[in-house]
Amino acid sequence: MSATCLEIRNLSAVLANGQRVLRSVSLAVEPGEVRALVGESGAGKTMIGKAVLGVLPLSVRIVEGDMLLEGENLGRLSPKARRTLIGTRTALIPQDPLTALNPSRRIGPQMTDRLVRILGWNGERADQRIRQLLEEVQIRDPDRVLKSYPHELSGGMRQRVLIAAAFAAEPRLIVADEPTTALDVTVQKQILRLIAQLQREHGTAILFVTHDLGVVAKISQKVSVLYAGKVVEEAETAALFAAPQHPYTRALMAATPRYTDPLASLKPVDEAVLAGLAAEIAAADRAWRPRHG
Amino acid sequence: MLLQRFLIRLLTMAITLFGVAVVVFVVIRVAPGDPIAMMLPPGATDADIARLRALYGLDKTIVQQFFIWLSGVVRGDFGTSISLRQDVLGLVFNRLPATLELAIVALLMAVAIGGTAAILGARERGTAVEAGIDIASGTALSIPDFLWGLVLILLFGVLVPVFDISGRVSPQLDLPFVTQFYLFESVLRLRFDLTWDLLKHMLMPAVALALPLAAIIAQLLKQSLKEVLDLDYVVLARVKGFSETQVILREALKNAALPTLTLVGVQFTFLIGGTVIVERLFSYEGLGNMAIDAVINRDLPLIQGIVLVFALLFVLINLTVDMMYALLNPRLRHG
Numbered sequence: 001m002s003a004t005c006l007e008i009r010n011l012s013a014v015l016a017n018g019q020r021v022l023r024s025v026s027l028a029v030e031p032g033e034v035r036a037l038v039g040e041s042g043a044g045k046t047m048i049g050k051a052v053l054g055v056l057p058l059s060v061r062i063v064e065g066d067m068l069l070e071g072e073n074l075g076r077l078s079p080k081a082r083r084t085l086i087g088t089r090t091a092l093i094p095q096d097p098l099t100a101l102n103p104s105r106r107i108g109p110q111m112t113d114r115l116v117r118i119l120g121w122n123g124e125r126a127d128q129r130i131r132q133l134l135e136e137v138q139i140r141d142p143d144r145v146l147k148s149y150p151h152e153l154s155g156g157m158r159q160r161v162l163i164a165a166a167f168a169a170e171p172r173l174i175v176a177d178e179p180t181t182a183l184d185v186t187v188q189k190q191i192l193r194l195i196a197q198l199q200r201e202h203g204t205a206i207l208f209v210t211h212d213l214g215v216v217a218k219i220s221q222k223v224s225v226l227y228a229g230k231v232v233e234e235a236e237t238a239a240l241f242a243a244p245q246h247p248y249t250r251a252l253m254a255a256t257p258r259y260t261d262p263l264a265s266l267k268p269v270d271e272a273v274l275a276g277l278a279a280e281i282a283a284a285d286r287a288w289r290p291r292h293g
Numbered sequence: 294m295l296l297q298r299f300l301i302r303l304l305t306m307a308i309t310l311f312g313v314a315v316v317v318f319v320v321i322r323v324a325p326g327d328p329i330a331m332m333l334p335p336g337a338t339d340a341d342i343a344r345l346r347a348l349y350g351l352d353k354t355i356v357q358q359f360f361i362w363l364s365g366v367v368r369g370d371f372g373t374s375i376s377l378r379q380d381v382l383g384l385v386f387n388r389l390p391a392t393l394e395l396a397i398v399a400l401l402m403a404v405a406i407g408g409t410a411a412i413l414g415a416r417e418r419g420t421a422v423e424a425g426i427d428i429a430s431g432t433a434l435s436i437p438d439f440l441w442g443l444v445l446i447l448l449f450g451v452l453v454p455v456f457d458i459s460g461r462v463s464p465q466l467d468l469p470f471v472t473q474f475y476l477f478e479s480v481l482r483l484r485f486d487l488t489w490d491l492l493k494h495m496l497m498p499a500v501a502l503a504l505p506l507a508a509i510i511a512q513l514l515k516q517s518l519k520e521v522l523d524l525d526y527v528v529l530a531r532v533k534g535f536s537e538t539q540v541i542l543r544e545a546l547k548n549a550a551l552p553t554l555t556l557v558g559v560q561f562t563f564l565i566g567g568t569v570i571v572e573r574l575f576s577y578e579g580l581g582n583m584a585i586d587a588v589i590n591r592d593l594p595l596i597q598g599i600v601l602v603f604a605l606l607f608v609l610i611n612l613t614v615d616m617m618y619a620l621l622n623p624r625l626r627h628g
């Protein structure tokens with residue numbers, strides 16, 4: 001049994017005004033496993049992903065907790081060592097493929113630059129690797145795509161390119177931040193299937209951020225439910241759907257029509273549940289003192 | 294399509310130059326001051342004055358004068374300087390290289406200083422380094438180029454005299470040059486002793502011209518960089534493992550440079566305008582310095598020639614900026 005791929009222990013983060021955005025978050029991703037991170041908009045899903053990848057906005061500060069990537073404590077590394085470790089062991093599949101590619105650089109160099117400049121591969125090997133991955137994401141004319149500028153490709157094509165680039169360096173962990181929300185509904189399914197397929201074939205662990213329980217059910221083995229920067233429930237995905245424990249999880253499921261009556265209109269999460277959670281969190285915040293920082 | 298755009302461009306350039314020529318021609322003729330009166334010794338008779346006026350064609354109406362001048366210009370004849378009694382075109386081309394060298398060195402300095410400050414400020418955003426850069430660029434910007442010239446003369450010409458503050462080159466030197474592009478030619482001839490002497494003379498006027506532009510570049514480019522540095526593709530590059538400096542140079546700079554580039558084009562024409570007074574301050578033998586003499590002497594043909602050459606420079610600069618803009622922006626290139 002190898003080391004846990006990603007372990008987050010007690011992670012808390014605050015904004016410049018002292019407001020907490022992450023509240024003692026703990027979660028683990030085992031090698032080759034897909035862990036979904038689900039919650040409503042503003043719950044802090046993206047923040048957790050950015051914290052792991054070391055790209056939090058300047059206005060957000062980590063005040064407590066540890067993050068371990070394959071047993072290496074990221075907080076104990078020098079900035080340069082951390083950057084290199086993250087660059088070699090992780091990758092990001094971003095939310096919006098329209099803004100995640102540099103408009104003034106061709107696709108080819110954008111896909112190979114990490115392989116060549118961070119991992120030190122020679123150009124030919126990187127090129128072969130990228131072409132292999134483009135085939136895996138079912139891009140049929142790699143020559144054209146590699147020579148294109150981003151604006152010459154459709155959203156779905158760009159997301160395929162970004163997925164191929166993410167898997168190219170054989171990362172141990174991929175953070176996928178709502179990788180389908182910005183796409184057309186028809187393309188969403190294809191992209192999701194593609195990520196699931198590549199994940200299986202490459203055995204890559206994924207921290208999969210989504211607000212869609214349907215996606216959680218399709219892709220993940222484990223799931224953490226997040227509310228206001230706090231993990232309110234975590235479980236094996238099958239177990240969670242079979243028997244949700246926390247009232248918020250139940251409310252979230254009730255609000256998602258597919259799991260109850262597919263014809264029912266989308267209901268907001270139950271007010272009483274939210275009020276209870278808010279009170280719980282307010283009490284926790286009053287009691288909370290960061291242990292260090 | 295491309296050819297059509299180019300031809301339209303050429304046409305607008307020609308119209309612009311024609312407009313400039315008309316305006317200058319009229320303004321310097323209705324402005325007070327008589328070139329002939331300034332040439333003649335006191336006590337000259339009315340007959341003398343009339344004879345000279347006729348000699349320079351000043352007895353005709355402004356419209357007639359303009360078309361006589363224009364038909365000359367079309368044939369490459371810009372007339373004869375009244376005060377220097379030489380061919381205007383020859384005079385202008387003799388001085389233009391000195392001004393071009395000064396302006397280009399100043400521009401390069403401004404880009405180097407301003408660009409470095411912008412990149413450093415963006416990399417160290419939110420820190421004391423950025424605050425320092427803001428203060429420095431604010432100061433540089435609030436003082437115009439000719440005042441910087443005076444400050445530099447006081448500092449390095451009078452208090453700590455390390456640089457030459459007068460002329461283009463040390464007068465005792467033997468110059469082997471065949472063109473007027475002294476700096477350029479000295480490098481080509483590998484006469485670096487002369488290059489050094491020329492640079493020492495050029496440094497202070499160039500710094501005076503460069504400082505305000507450097508400050509503008511520092512402020513605008515830093516702002517654009519900071520905006521780009523929050524974009525998704527920059528975040529992705531950081532995740533790939535690139536350092537902040539690499540991220541700025543490889544991902545952000547090109548996309549952030551477009552607004553700055555446009556502004557630098559406009560500001561470069563102001564910088565060239567600034568050479569007029571700065572050359573005067575440092576007794577630098579360029580076109581600007583000659584322009585002031587021409588105005589003082591009401592030397593109409595010479596003023597017209599100089600202004601037209603400046604105007605031509607300005608439209609060429611604008612053309613270059615547009616072309617560079619298209620080159621940097623793939624959407625325009627393929628659109």
Ligand SMILES: Nc1ncnc2c1ncn2[C@@H]1O[C@H](COP(=O)(O)OP(=O)(O)OP(=O)(O)O)[C@@H](O)[C@H]1O
Nearest residue numbers: 015021040041042043044045046047048057059211
């Ligand atoms: N750059 C930022 N500076 C300060 N606060 C931010 C910033 N970005 C997000 N926040 C705040 O942090 C909290 C968590 O945001 P986050 O983006 O992680 O939510 P999310 O769960 O990813 O939501 P979504 O589903 O909308 O993407 C929110 O309250 C948000 O307002």
Ligand SMILES: [Mg+2]
Nearest residue numbers: 045046047177
């Ligand atoms: Mg998000």
